[in-house]
Amino acid sequence: MINVLFIGNIQSGLNGSVTAVREKTVNLKRLSEHLGLSQTTVSRALNGFPEVSEKTRQKVRDAADKFNYHPSPSASSLATGKAGIIGHVVPVSEHRMINPHFSDFLAGASDAYAKAGYDLLIRAAQEDQEADIYRDFVSRNRVDGVVVHGPRVDETRIQLLQSIGMPFVVHGRAGGEEHSYSWLDVDNRSAIEKLTNYLIDQGHRRIALINGLEIMNFAHRRRLGYEAALSDHGIGIDPDLISSQDMNEPYGYEMTIAKLDMSDPPTAFIYSSVLSAMGGMRAANVRGLLPGQDISLATFDDKLSFLQANGSGNSAPYMTSVSSSIQDAGRRVGEMLMDQISNPGAPPACELWKTDLLIGKTTGRPPTS
Amino acid sequence: MINVLFIGNIQSGLNGSVTAVREKTVNLKRLSEHLGLSQTTVSRALNGFPEVSEKTRQKVRDAADKFNYHPSPSASSLATGKAGIIGHVVPVSEHRMINPHFSDFLAGASDAYAKAGYDLLIRAAQEDQEADIYRDFVSRNRVDGVVVHGPRVDETRIQLLQSIGMPFVVHGRAGGEEHSYSWLDVDNRSAIEKLTNYLIDQGHRRIALINGLEIMNFAHRRRLGYEAALSDHGIGIDPDLISSQDMNEPYGYEMTIAKLDMSDPPTAFIYSSVLSAMGGMRAANVRGLLPGQDISLATFDDKLSFLQANGSGNSAPYMTSVSSSIQDAGRRVGEMLMDQISNPGAPPACELWKTDLLIGKTTGRPPTS
DNA sequence: TGAATTATCCAAAGCGCTTTGGATTTGAAT
DNA sequence: ATTCAAATCCAAAGCGCTTTGGATAATTCA
Numbered sequence: 001m002i003n004v005l006f007i008g009n010i011q012s013g014l015n016g017s018v019t020a021v022r023e024k025t026v027n028l029k030r031l032s033e034h035l036g037l038s039q040t041t042v043s044r045a046l047n048g049f050p051e052v053s054e055k056t057r058q059k060v061r062d063a064a065d066k067f068n069y070h071p072s073p074s075a076s077s078l079a080t081g082k083a084g085i086i087g088h089v090v091p092v093s094e095h096r097m098i099n100p101h102f103s104d105f106l107a108g109a110s111d112a113y114a115k116a117g118y119d120l121l122i123r124a125a126q127e128d129q130e131a132d133i134y135r136d137f138v139s140r141n142r143v144d145g146v147v148v149h150g151p152r153v154d155e156t157r158i159q160l161l162q163s164i165g166m167p168f169v170v171h172g173r174a175g176g177e178e179h180s181y182s183w184l185d186v187d188n189r190s191a192i193e194k195l196t197n198y199l200i201d202q203g204h205r206r207i208a209l210i211n212g213l214e215i216m217n218f219a220h221r222r223r224l225g226y227e228a229a230l231s232d233h234g235i236g237i238d239p240d241l242i243s244s245q246d247m248n249e250p251y252g253y254e255m256t257i258a259k260l261d262m263s264d265p266p267t268a269f270i271y272s273s274v275l276s277a278m279g280g281m282r283a284a285n286v287r288g289l290l291p292g293q294d295i296s297l298a299t300f301d302d303k304l305s306f307l308q309a310n311g312s313g314n315s316a317p318y319m320t321s322v323s324s325s326i327q328d329a330g331r332r333v334g335e336m337l338m339d340q341i342s343n344p345g346a347p348p349a350c351e352l353w354k355t356d357l358l359i360g361k362t363t364g365r366p367p368t369s
Numbered sequence: 370m371i372n373v374l375f376i377g378n379i380q381s382g383l384n385g386s387v388t389a390v391r392e393k394t395v396n397l398k399r400l401s402e403h404l405g406l407s408q409t410t411v412s413r414a415l416n417g418f419p420e421v422s423e424k425t426r427q428k429v430r431d432a433a434d435k436f437n438y439h440p441s442p443s444a445s446s447l448a449t450g451k452a453g454i455i456g457h458v459v460p461v462s463e464h465r466m467i468n469p470h471f472s473d474f475l476a477g478a479s480d481a482y483a484k485a486g487y488d489l490l491i492r493a494a495q496e497d498q499e500a501d502i503y504r505d506f507v508s509r510n511r512v513d514g515v516v517v518h519g520p521r522v523d524e525t526r527i528q529l530l531q532s533i534g535m536p537f538v539v540h541g542r543a544g545g546e547e548h549s550y551s552w553l554d555v556d557n558r559s560a561i562e563k564l565t566n567y568l569i570d571q572g573h574r575r576i577a578l579i580n581g582l583e584i585m586n587f588a589h590r591r592r593l594g595y596e597a598a599l600s601d602h603g604i605g606i607d608p609d610l611i612s613s614q615d616m617n618e619p620y621g622y623e624m625t626i627a628k629l630d631m632s633d634p635p636t637a638f639i640y641s642s643v644l645s646a647m648g649g650m651r652a653a654n655v656r657g658l659l660p661g662q663d664i665s666l667a668t669f670d671d672k673l674s675f676l677q678a679n680g681s682g683n684s685a686p687y688m689t690s691v692s693s694s695i696q697d698a699g700r701r702v703g704e705m706l707m708d709q710i711s712n713p714g715a716p717p718a719c720e721l722w723k724t725d726l727l728i729g730k731t732t733g734r735p736p737t738s
Numbered sequence: 739t740g741a742a743t744t745a746t747c748c749a750a751a752g753c754g755c756t757t758t759g760g761a762t763t764t765g766a767a768t
Numbered sequence: 769a770t771t772c773a774a775a776t777c778c779a780a781a782g783c784g785c786t787t788t789g790g791a792t793a794a795t796t797c798a
Contacts, residue, residue: 025508027754037777038777039756041777051775071755072510072754072755073509074442074447074509074510074753074754075443075756078443078753078784078785079757080756080757083443098473103467103469111461121488121490124479139394140441141443142442248674248675248677251678285654306617306644396785406747408748409787412787419745420747421746425747440784444784445786446785447754447783448786
């Protein structure tokens with residue numbers, strides 16, 4: 001593999017070691033000169049245009065391979081207006097977005113991007129800068145599209161992106177005009193409703209909901225599902241049984257402990273994430289309560305990969321849960337975005353994913369007091 | 370905020386909705402025309418060159434703000450050869466690199482990049498493509514530097530990057546020529562040695578090590594620390610007490626169960642990650658063993674953010690551990706890379722971080738049989 | 739006051755690619 | 769043998785920025 005045609009002097013660094021090799025990397029011009037063809041023809045040969053004969057194309061390809069030629073992204077981006085990059089803007093606020101959910105999503109999405117020849121770009125930003133960043137992205141086309149993470153109940157990014165004409169797919173969705181943009185969401189409402197109904201069927205009447213931040217659309221919908229199930233069974237809603245915060249282990253622990261300390265404690269808990277559910281398990285353990293027997297714990301499960309065994313993917317389904325793989329969601333969102341970019345005229349695509357209810361060992365009938 | 374000077378026709382999409390607004394975004398040329406200055410002067414004013422008077426500079430800045438002008442990354446990248454991007458190449462192999470450790474690292478690194486005006490780029494790749502990707506990165510300068518993740522015992526990327534002259538910082542380190550490149554590592558060996566010594570001091574003689582994959586350099590070093598502590602106390606090394614695999618919850622669970630089933634089971638367990646340690650806790654729980662009493666569990670703790678409480682950062686130090694924040698490591702690695710890029714002549718920087726030993730509630734003296 | 743600086747600003751040449759609008763050659767059709 | 773269309777290929781014009789090498793105007797110095 002040769003990737004230089006001419007090698008300049010080797011320069012010595014301060015400490016005497018070789019620090020830089022001035023390489024004249026092979027570019028279109030040099031390659032075409034070497035082939036005795038015009039840049040036009042070489043470019044077209046490489047990009048599969050029909051104007052060039054198969055024989056020439058093959059010769060060009062061989063030479064490109066031999067010299068390990070790859071077109072410069074900045075140059076082709078400048079010429080075509082396409083960046084070959086998908087942007088993810090993540091807030092660096094206290095509400096950490098870069099967490100295990102996010103990384104699993106990325107794992108899926110980056111896979112889809114790689115297949116289509118795109119790179120993934122992450123820009124950390126203060127929350128109030130987000131709009132400017134999107135404007136920046138589009139006006140200088142640093143990226144060809146973006147993924148909107150964690151839509152709020154009161155969401156503004158979607159309108160902005162629509163107005164500046166930046167292709168995007170929302171992971172989740174906002175309220176309102178749901179068919180004016182592309183999104184992929186799990187049916188959060190019915191998922192939690194299903195789970196709540198199951199617990200009610202088991203005989204529970206005091207069910208706690210350890211929810212995510214309810215300014216987030218998904219958490220809001222889960223709350224609605226929870227309330228719907230309770231109402232359907234004529235069970236009143238006790239605000240003291242509900243809490244809403246960033247989902248992590250200590251939060252799950254603290255909330256569970258706090259609710260267990262109530263004078264009329266819940267017999268069952270629903271967690272919005274396995275992260276907080278793990279805290280719940282710890283709390284039960286500390287209190288000497290056996291899940292499934294003394295207390296019922298259920299969770300929304302994003303099938304986070306670090307909880308799955310390697311290879312076979314046989315997870316550890318020991319908790320009762322409604323589940324949907326966030327990694328699969330990431331992959332699909334990535335594909336949808338690729339589609340949208342390569343096919344700008346197409347109408348928005350929307351997917352609502354159902355969840356699987358899985359009965360594990362951590363729920364059961366409430367203890368007969 | 371205005372970011373167009375001329376607005377073209379509004380075009381209707383297939384479904385009748387507005388799909389694209391043809392915007393003539395304001396570029397250097399237009400901005401300089403508007404100001405009655407040359408592109409040279411405007412560019413220099415914006416980039417802080419001394420050749421332009423303060424008065425002019427201010428006028429230019431005001432206009433740039435007014436029209437929300439940002440230079441095109443591809444154009445300036447083409448002109449300067451700088452991309453303003455840091456690359457992270459992650460393998461998409463069975464050994465998942467995109468996991469909670471990685472995302473915490475990213476959270477720190479992206480912060481450092483953002484402060485310096487850099488973006489973060491992730492490229493998913495087959496393991497055998499990595500070399501080509503680096504070559505591609507450097508020859509087309511898609512990125513200005515890269516972070517090498519998860520160095521192996523038998524590491525090849527470092528040499529490659531050195532030979533092609535791409536700035537990089539290794540998170541971890543390889544064996545051999547340690548002072549020829551920049552790295553940041555925690556002292557894995559002494560960390561696990563410390564932890565093992567503590568358990569031995571508590572009276573344990575059969576200590577299991579649930580390690581990461583030992584083709585990874587960090588896991589190899591941890592193994593060495595474990596063996597050193599045992600040897601120092603005249604304790605033989607039982608290969609059956611050691612296992613080495615990707616770190617996740619089910620793995621920690623399975624290994625713990627398996628070792629507890631031995632005829633001469635260990636009285637203490639050391640986990641290479643809280644991920645597998647959580648599996649260990651579950652296993653103890655399932656077996657009815659109370660950590661700290663019936664069994665001792667200790668872990669290497671990367672201080673993963675989803676295990677930390679929000680705000681105050683008061684984690685849940687219930688497990689005995691040696692710890693070092695991987696997020697801080699990411700931030701520091703990011704800073705080191707920024708330094709290296711802005712100061713190419715500087716000698717390599719190396720940092721070896723010590724870990725904190727934290728005595729939690731999950732260890733104690735071995736049960737007197 | 740005239741000469742030598744110094745401070746400001748500019749025209750134009752790239753950076754490496756894509757793409758428009760021809761030019762030339764080839765092959766088939768008459 | 770001509771004619772015409774198809775197949776091949778190319779020169780040159782951008783894309784939007786930085787930067788070199790001057791030019792011009794404003795200051796300073798003797």
